[in-house]
Amino acid sequence: MTYEIICAGFGGQGVMLIGELLAYGGMLEGKNVTWFPSYGPEMRGGTANCSVVISDQPVGSPIVSEPDGLIAMNGPSFEKFKGTVKPGGAIVYNSSMIETAPVIPGLKMLPVPTNDIASELGNNKVANMVALGAFIGLTKIITLASAEKALEQVLPERHHKLIPLNVAALEKGMALVK
Amino acid sequence: MQKVFGYPRSLTPKRTHYCPGCTHGIIHRLIAEAIDDLGIQEQTVGIAPVGCAVLAYEYFDVDFQEAAHGRAPAVATGIKRVHPEAIVFSYQGDGDLASIGTAEIIHAAARGENITVIFINNTVYGMTGGQMAPTTLPGQKTTTSPYGRDITKVGYPIRVCEMLATLDGPAYIERVSVHDPKHIIKAGRAIRKAFEMQIAGKGFSLVEVLSTCPTNWGLTPVKALERLKEEMIPYYPLGVFRSTEEVAKE
């Protein structure tokens, strides 16, 4: 089984980080994984994205062009990638910033008001974690425990005091999935 | 009876290829004497340039590396960083050091790299047949300045000691000459001083030696020494341009 994900949004929304957490989480579960950042002029164009591949087999291309799952944190990235998701795939999108999203037949689509939930938690910066929690809940691609463990490895030591807040955000997001 | 004069241990017995009357031989000897006096033959690594002294490694009985044109200070940096206890010196001509290798010499000096550079300035490219050097004097005829160096077209010679002395990195910079015995003795002292600075870990040291090229100047060796004295020294004044410590009076 190979699962390919694109995480996309504005620079500063922490999309690279949630991609890393997915990759690390997959690695901690013994899977083969790759994480690849968007590269080139796009990096300076207001949107940032990364590709993550989680697989039981050796990973081929680290660059994902037809993902199984998409996390879109803003309008431009939703527009850019929504048409690339494979049939049967999943989209988690940030409904705090994407007010109207078309329903795409054959896809599981979950709107998540990530900024609103993050604000409720007292820190707008964890909006990305809310989205990731929802994505994990929707796709079950890694466990919540793996994502939490990955946080310890990905966040630099000096930010470890923020782990409980991040975990709370992950759990809030996950709770949105019935 | 005490032996007061002999063949330096740090030179090989090999005859040099230099033209008769060329001052490279004198300078080689001064370096070898300094190495002998300081007892550093077993720990010295030299770097030969591209230029007339390209075969310098044949004449010194110490470890050597042959560098690409102008790159000797970078090569010296690599060696010194691997063996900080080694005494590393480069031997470079004016084309090598002051033209193609300007970046390397300036940055080695700026880093205060703990190496010694012996810079031979004879105002001409000797090896390739007498072309204009960065140190060629205004009006001087060479094969690529056949009407005399025209400063309005090709600019001015570079005074390397003065230029490098503006940097904070170097520990010791002196210009010497080898046109007569008195100055040869002085040049020997400067070279020794430069090595002493390196041994003491003070940082970058450079001795510029004003030198002759009878062949490409088209002068007899004696006339060439006269030219050095009368034309070069006024443009390239002798002296210590930078020293981070008082030079001991001898």
Next chain:
Amino acid sequence: MPTKRITIITGAFGSGKTEVAVNYTQLLKRAGHNVGLVDLDIVNPYFRSRELTDFLKAHGIEVVSTQPGLEMADLPALSPRIFAFLQNEELRVVFDVGGYPVGAKTLGRFEPYFRAEAYDLWLVVNPYRPGYDDPEEISKLAQAIEAASRLRLTGIVDNANLGRETDRQSREEGSKVVEEAARMLNLPVVLKTYTAEELITPADRDRAANNLFPLQLFMRPPWEEVTGELREI
């Protein structure tokens, strides 16, 4: 032809100096002299007489140029043995000097020897080389060489040729240019080279002062290397 102990062969780059110098040592050798050839060409590391060192040595002509072993090195390392040549009164010395403008300058360092002793300084001219097809230009070259070497020219060598393309007509047309230049400089044409009998005109043969100089070509590219013996001429 009365000639001096020291003969300095000079000329523009590519004028055929080396061929003339090497052939001239042959001529002297056959006349019974001890001969030494000094290669002062620090200009061009290719096609220099030092490449013929072993070949000439086998024919009794000593060549001195750079330090032994450095013949193909691009190092202008003149051998001190040049002085030994100059000091040996028994030896006819032929200098093969590098092309103008640099080559002649190298002579400067031997100036005292040339002053002390009479010498010949010959200018080899091939008017088919670019820039030298005009007597005026050849005169300018002669003056420049005199200035650079601080010596006086004593003769002109007419080496007009188009290489393998030379025929009797081109040989004669070239000679006219050289002779005109020689007149302007008030110098004799001491040698007139030819590489094949058919290039010589009857007028040449009849001329009272026979200056005809047969040239055997040595400085060939590697794909045309000298393999045979010296030809008897």
Next chain:
Amino acid sequence: MERVMMKGNEALAEGAIRAGCRFFFGYPITPQNEIPEYMARRMPEVNGVFIQAESEVSAINMVYGAGGAGGRALTSSSSPGISLKQEGISYLAGAQVPCVIVNVARGGPGLGGLTPSQSDYFQATKGGGHGDYHLIVYAPGTGQEMVDLIGLAFDKAEEYRNPVMILTDAIMGQMMEPVILPPIREVTTEKPWATTGKKGRAKPNLINSLGIIGEDLARINIELQEKYRKIETNEIRYEADGTGDADLIVVAYGTTSRVARSAINMLRAEGKKVGLLRPITLWPFPKQILADLAAQGKRFLVVEMSVGQLVEDVILAVNDRAKVDFFGKLNGTVPTVREVYNTINALLQKGGA
């Protein structure tokens, strides 16, 4: 041993340190900056040397000095910077100084772009500078190979006294993958030729590429060529995946081998017989395996991010015994899995060799 996620560039840097490299000389250029930045942080922790040189030219000459003095020295750069280093690389080859050079390639010619490219293949495998010489060239295909091959590179550089290049690109350099890092090794290689100061030796040591006297240059070149033949005999590495029963074999290295692998996996899931031949050493080139596969009637597709450089070596290796097709992407763009999938499918449908 624990797996950690590392960017390719970081994996190269840490892999070098684990392999005993203690001397790094470099100059900033995108997209390899993670390497000098990592080294600037890491070298002081292991008592190593990091110098940001004044130019790529100086950096490679520092490597020459350090390598010639017996140190395990590394430099890294990207395409335009590697061009500048070619002078020094030729000298390193001529003087037989061991060292490792990393090229995280980007698009060219000239200033080119920052996007990934494989257009430095010729430069890397055919010498690159003046003279008859070769580098050993490794092309890692995974993060783990970044670590493993740079360690091997130092060992082979010293075994053969030859510079070794790691040729990779911006994608491999930026991609994060789990790697297992080996423990730090102590390097104990004897280097009796190194310039350390004579230290009681009877004769001084000399690091030199000058062959100006007599027949020296011919002798040096004969010696080098003998060494290269030995390397060709002993050091060829490649990965052959499913080539045995394949009708069509994709030849690709580094990034494009990863893209090709994904496409091949899709085609195999449909029952198609497609294999992958991935050269790990670009020089020495795995000629024989290609010749053997050609003799078995296979056809080949070369996938590159260039106008076609590797493909020339493949054509030479199969020597008219097999059909060789080429799929290349220019402008610094990366072939997509779908494009490679479609290309292979089209070739399979055309059939015949």
